[in-house]
Amino acid sequence: MAVNALTARDLSFGYPDGTAALDGLDLTIEAGERVAILGPNGAGKSTLLSLLAGLREPAGGEVSYFETGKSADDLRDRIAHCPQAPVDYLFNATVREDLEYGPAQLGIDRREAEERVDALAAEFALEGLLDKPPFRLSGGEQRRAALAAALSVEPDLLLLDEPVADVDAGHRETVLDALDRRTEAGMTLVVSTPDADLVPQVAHRVVVLDRAGSIVRDGPVRDVLTDGDLLRDVGVSPPQLVEAFQRAELDNPPLTVTDAVERLRDLDDC
Amino acid sequence: MSPVDPVGRSAGTLTDQARGLLRDERVATRSGWLQAVHPIVKLLGIVALIAVTVPFDTPGPPAAMLGLTIGLAVLSRVPLATHALRTGVPMAVSLVIVAPQAVLLPGAPLLGPVTVPGISYAATFTLRVGASVSLLGLLLSTTRFASLLGALRTLRVPQTAVALLAITYRHLLVVFEELSRLVLARRSRRVRSATLRESWLEAGSLLGTFLLGALDRGERVGRAARSRGGTAGRGYPRQRAVGLRDAAFAFVVFATVAAGVLWP
Numbered sequence: 001m002a003v004n005a006l007t008a009r010d011l012s013f014g015y016p017d018g019t020a021a022l023d024g025l026d027l028t029i030e031a032g033e034r035v036a037i038l039g040p041n042g043a044g045k046s047t048l049l050s051l052l053a054g055l056r057e058p059a060g061g062e063v064s065y066f067e068t069g070k071s072a073d074d075l076r077d078r079i080a081h082c083p084q085a086p087v088d089y090l091f092n093a094t095v096r097e098d099l100e101y102g103p104a105q106l107g108i109d110r111r112e113a114e115e116r117v118d119a120l121a122a123e124f125a126l127e128g129l130l131d132k133p134p135f136r137l138s139g140g141e142q143r144r145a146a147l148a149a150a151l152s153v154e155p156d157l158l159l160l161d162e163p164v165a166d167v168d169a170g171h172r173e174t175v176l177d178a179l180d181r182r183t184e185a186g187m188t189l190v191v192s193t194p195d196a197d198l199v200p201q202v203a204h205r206v207v208v209l210d211r212a213g214s215i216v217r218d219g220p221v222r223d224v225l226t227d228g229d230l231l232r233d234v235g236v237s238p239p240q241l242v243e244a245f246q247r248a249e250l251d252n253p254p255l256t257v258t259d260a261v262e263r264l265r266d267l268d269d270c
Numbered sequence: 271m272s273p274v275d276p277v278g279r280s281a282g283t284l285t286d287q288a289r290g291l292l293r294d295e296r297v298a299t300r301s302g303w304l305q306a307v308h309p310i311v312k313l314l315g316i317v318a319l320i321a322v323t324v325p326f327d328t329p330g331p332p333a334a335m336l337g338l339t340i341g342l343a344v345l346s347r348v349p350l351a352t353h354a355l356r357t358g359v360p361m362a363v364s365l366v367i368v369a370p371q372a373v374l375l376p377g378a379p380l381l382g383p384v385t386v387p388g389i390s391y392a393a394t395f396t397l398r399v400g401a402s403v404s405l406l407g408l409l410l411s412t413t414r415f416a417s418l419l420g421a422l423r424t425l426r427v428p429q430t431a432v433a434l435l436a437i438t439y440r441h442l443l444v445v446f447e448e449l450s451r452l453v454l455a456r457r458s459r460r461v462r463s464a465t466l467r468e469s470w471l472e473a474g475s476l477l478g479t480f481l482l483g484a485l486d487r488g489e490r491v492g493r494a495a496r497s498r499g500g501t502a503g504r505g506y507p508r509q510r511a512v513g514l515r516d517a518a519f520a521f522v523v524f525a526t527v528a529a530g531v532l533w534p
Contacts, residue, residue: 055493081497088490091440093295093416100506105499110506133295153499188380231507 003067005031005157006052006189011061013044013051014153021047022213024061029190031066031156034183036199037192037223040235045192046084048209049159065157077106080155084162087145090134093147095126098134102153102255120148122176125171131208139166147175157188158170159188177199196225196239200255210234226253281476282457297411302346304412306515309421315523316409321502322530323401331533332397338526339404346412353411357404364399411521415439444491448484452476463520 011025014241021044027036037045050056052063065075072079080102083089099120103113118197121127124144126266128138134145143166150158163179164172179202183189191202199206199221206224208217208231217224225231228238228246237243241260245253250267254260298305304312323335343353369392377387410418422432456476464472 021457050493053497055497068385076499079497083490083494083497088487089494091443091491093414101495104500104506149498152359154312248337 002030002032002229004064005029005033005075006063006065006190007067008052008063009061010065011048011051012059013047013056014059020213022058024199024212026213027052027207027215027218029188030141031188032183032186034189034203035191036203036206036226037190037209038194038195038196038199038206038231038236039192039213043209044213044235045194045210046115046161046214049161049190050083053159054077055081074104078156080150080153080157081159082150082161082163083145084165086139086142087135087148089138089146089149090142092135093236094131095134095137098145098149099130099152102149108153114153116154119174120152123174124148125174131226140168140171143167144171144175144195147178151178151182155187158190160181160189160191162193163191163202167235172252194236196231196236197241199225200239208236209233225255275444281449282453285425285446285453290517295414297346298346298414300347300519302348302412303515304342304346304408305511307412308366308422308512308516309417309432309513309517311516311520312409312413313421313425315519316405318523320402320405322527323398323405323499325528326398327391327394329393329397331530332401334395335401335526336397338406338522339401339408342408345349345405346408348408350534353404354409357400360398361396365392380531389496391409409496440491441488445484446488449480452480452483 006027006029008027010026012020013022014020025048027126029187038043039049047056049151051058053222054063054065058121065072068075068190083165085151090098092101095219096117099117100113108116121185122129124147126141126145129141129145133269134142137145147160158179160179165177167175175204179189189202191198193199193202203221205219206217206221207215208224210216217227217230225239226242226246228242231238238246241255241257242253245251245263250263252263254263307315311384319335323332326332339357340350343350372388372392373383375385375387375388375391379384379394380389413421419432419436423429424433458471
């Protein structure tokens with residue numbers, strides 16, 4: 001039986017101005033799962049992610065990790081959170097120091113940290129940027145550097161807010177491949193995004209939030225993303241491929257380009 | 271930014287200067303004399319030079335020390351205009367504070383109510399401030415901040431003090447980056463020249479938004495640091511062996527301190 005990487009019970013949160021962001025939310029994520037939190041702007045996705053990462057105090061409820069009974073602060077070597085704005089995440093003088101920051105705080109041996117930094121720099125195409133100040137990088141470069149910094153602690157659970165925003169097409173594959181490799185090795189991934197097209201590329205399960213911050217649907221990606229009415233009701237556009245196939249009144253719409261090519265070939269053969 | 275936009279101009283200048291001072295490590299990474307000195311040797315040497323400057327009650331030794339710092343700045347390829355500005359402003363402020371002593375201290379008159387002991391005291395005080403600030407400026411501009419923190423840790427400075435320094439530095443960066451964004455946004459949306467009155471009225475709103483924005487951004491950066499294992503600012507020291515440049519700098523410090531101690 002798989003261990004739960006994360007269990008949130010009756011989680012509530014309100015902003016200082018009195019606006020309730022989340023109210024009585026329950027969520028359980030098993031170790032090794034790939035989950036997308038999908039919702040419109042203002043649904044509280046980023047707030048939920050920071051609550052799940054133990055970076056905000058909930059007004060009510062609790063979050064437990066790996067069934068250990070320990071707080072998130074005690075498990076920073078296992079839990080990583082990469083926020084929506086990478087510029088908030090990269091606060092050191094150089095990209096190299098930012099990649100070393102997590103391992104240094106956690107007391108990881110310097111030699112091992114340097115090996116990790118070199119490997120991450122190669123993986124995320126950051127070699128030429130290591131000695132630059134992070135604020136001089138472009139938005140996409142900052143995003144890749146922030147993700148590499150989050151992965152430098154080799155987490156078991158990664159909470160990722162809008163992972164490929166600002167990233168160009170070429171590097172988007174780099175980022176998605178890196179996430180694939182980590183999840184295949186057992187890392188639990190929770191991604192928040194307003195982009196339904198991204199969901200099939202990063203997740204197997206999707207949790208849909210409405211504007212009130214309530215979970216309106218939680219299930220396998222195919223079941224949820226092919227429910228166009230539900231997505232439109234909460235203010236999210238269905239994936240373009242789903243939309244196209246449904247408008248053409250074709251059943252079993254594909255979720256990825258690869259699936260779509262196969263379907264089109266099948267249709268052509270018919 | 272319009273020519274009659276004192277708020278935007280002031281905020282922009284302040285932001286550029288502060289960000290330059292805090293973040294620009296180009297001088298620290300240049301090939302120069304002080305840059306080649308080991309951070310620990312440099313830190314101890316600068317502290318020793320400041321300590322030997324402060325006790326003097328005549329203007330000669332602090333003036334000589336100020337001269338020495340200018341020489342060190344030249345050897346270290348520190349931009350002299352910037353260094354002079356960073357040193358000159360605190361000196362000017364000190365002079366304003368200490369100037370009344372020029373007439374208040376009793377003694378032989380020099381010019382009108384100004385006395386010789388009074389002018390000597392004001393000059394000594396101002397030069398002491400100038401020499402000390404110049405030495406600190408050299409330390410900060412020729413040493414990367416991470417190396418400085420590493421040196422403090424190696425010297426067993428209490429962890430709380432080092433962490434406070436690291437957090438303060440990071441927060442100052444965040445604050446000035448927030449101000450920079452605000453100034454840029456304000457500038458990009460200005461469609462006509464603001465009058466002085468309009469600028470003055472906008473200043474209140476700018477300040478309020480800036481403070482709220484800086485607080486919010488500071489919290490986000492704090493959360494990011496927490497999510498990465500803490501805010502202690504620990505880092506891996508870039509250690510290297512002590513070499514000839516370190517010995518040369520140590521000799522300069524030793525000779526200067528000895529001269530200061532033996533000064534009649």
